[in-house]
Amino acid sequence: MTSPNPTATPVRQRATMKQVARLAGVGTKTVSRVINQEPNVSAATAERVWEAVRALDYHVDMQAGSLRRAGGRTRTIGLLISSVDNPFAGAIHRAVETQARRLGVSVLAASMDEDPDREAQAVKEFLRRRVDGLILTTASSDLSYLASVTQHGIPIVFVDRAPVGLHADTVTSDNSAAAALGTRHLIGRGHRRIAMLVDNLSISTAAERRDGFLAELGRAGIPTGEAIVHGDIHGADPAEQLVRTMLSSPEPPTAIFSAQNLITLGTLRTLYALGMQHQVAVIGFDDLPLADLLDPAITVIQQDASAIGAAAADRLFRRLEGEQLPVEHIIIPARLIARGSGEITPPDAA
Amino acid sequence: MTSPNPTATPVRQRATMKQVARLAGVGTKTVSRVINQEPNVSAATAERVWEAVRALDYHVDMQAGSLRRAGGRTRTIGLLISSVDNPFAGAIHRAVETQARRLGVSVLAASMDEDPDREAQAVKEFLRRRVDGLILTTASSDLSYLASVTQHGIPIVFVDRAPVGLHADTVTSDNSAAAALGTRHLIGRGHRRIAMLVDNLSISTAAERRDGFLAELGRAGIPTGEAIVHGDIHGADPAEQLVRTMLSSPEPPTAIFSAQNLITLGTLRTLYALGMQHQVAVIGFDDLPLADLLDPAITVIQQDASAIGAAAADRLFRRLEGEQLPVEHIIIPARLIARGSGEITPPDAA
DNA sequence: CTGAAAGCGCTAACAG
């Protein structure tokens, strides 16, 4: 009978604490003390243990440990973002990881793809793996399934979007104000027919940007009843199509406010294809890598993703340390970067 | 004496399988069978168990389970990439996650930031958490610390960069060939003074790109002894500086081959600042979002990050399923996308 | 400063 694994090196079993203890000639509890840097171990004993650890290439099993440990901490958190492939989300992820690493905490990351089912599934997998805490970007309008989670003592911090119907720590941009800022910028250049292009309006962020836009139009005395708002635009291709249609309409907008990254991309593609990039003003939410080199360079509303991620992580880890904090909604300001495309004036301007 | 947590809802302890069993009026093993979809449970019993699960909001503890389960599988893998904030790495992450999710596997993600110490630290944390397998982008020249890992039966697949001195599954682009392709493209337009700008040469990917560049120069009969190669460029700012210096030299290059994303960005910034974007040819490794809208649009070598990630995940999961596979180096082709900047001819061309 | 015993929540192996 041949071995089932003829080529590979024979699998040597992973070392256990017991084996380390035997090799070092001490009890398992002493090994545990050394590994976890607990006090009350003589330097000599500790050194013998470390030698055994190296000799056996031993790595503690945190999972097994947390089974018994007070509080059952796994030193692992769950992070749910729109997509691990999205630059904005990546920056948040980065900021969270930086803080986590400092504390020896690992991060389970997952993408929810704007799908409430995926979101719920991802959270379930996090819970099965006994994460200590959760940082979530949510796509759900029904967060009731999370109520029990917080009750079980697992802290949750929401990032990017405020949760619906749940009183919990939240860190977001100042979406409505930022949208108003951009809108005011365009109105100041003389625009009155401004189109807002926005993603799925069930995403709170999208809705807030729309609201900020409309509010600012209202403040400027521009009738919001006939305001041009296009929602439910998913990605660059639909945006590209839509802008094409819009611009060939009898009364085309003189400015476009794109409320999201990919929508900006699609908008620009059509403008360039039509050679109209110098005629229609554009402001985009979220910056893009080469935006400053285009002609005209793109005026954007830049969110501080790093600050958002850092604030969320800070909040979560402080709760995990046991700090008693009131539930808070932290708002990170976004800023407008004027580069050219947002300063184009409408054709009929004096 | 006041409660230490006066405002919050009292923390209800997490439900255990035993509690579910008691509530459903069955043994724990039956609950285990139902939860894990094992056979040999009557529909009626299963339904009672599910009711109890819902009532108690029970989530299995996979950690505890894997302690006893044959093979000790945790259904979690570790993914190490250059940075979770890097678009190329994000695309790999995405592809890995997609496959993992299908199999109910979670992903612990970490950034190594081109730092061997961070890399080793991250792997250690993965191991402590008993991941079933590892997908690694490595920055280390000494991978000896991983030998024991594979011996313990934990499969490793390397992505983006081949490991030094370790015979293991690897998925990379065809770096040398792709660099040669880009170089040939420039030579075909009449360029002979081509500068290659490349990241840290200790990164195998960077070295391979340099080698492909030099090899192609050699094939074209261009003396490689005087070839212009600038290594150890970390990010956009140093690249920006360097290009400025280069272009003010007595015999400036007529074409620039940027071997990395951020270097391309810096290169372009200088070219635009000097108004020379129509005079100096540029080819960049890795695509950028707005590259097609610039004037001239940027010619790039595009790596298929999704395919790389997918191939790596496929390999890992097949090994985890127990398939016996020979160690393999899978090479994913990269392609050249000609857009304009790479087709600029040198000033002295006939 | 050190170690022995108990048990965390679960699943393997077996008995019914």
Add this chain to the structure above:
DNA sequence: CTGTTAGCGCTTTCAG
């Protein structure tokens, strides 16, 4: 089809 017993690797508790 179902339940009981043992024990995974670790940390807690408590006795030296």
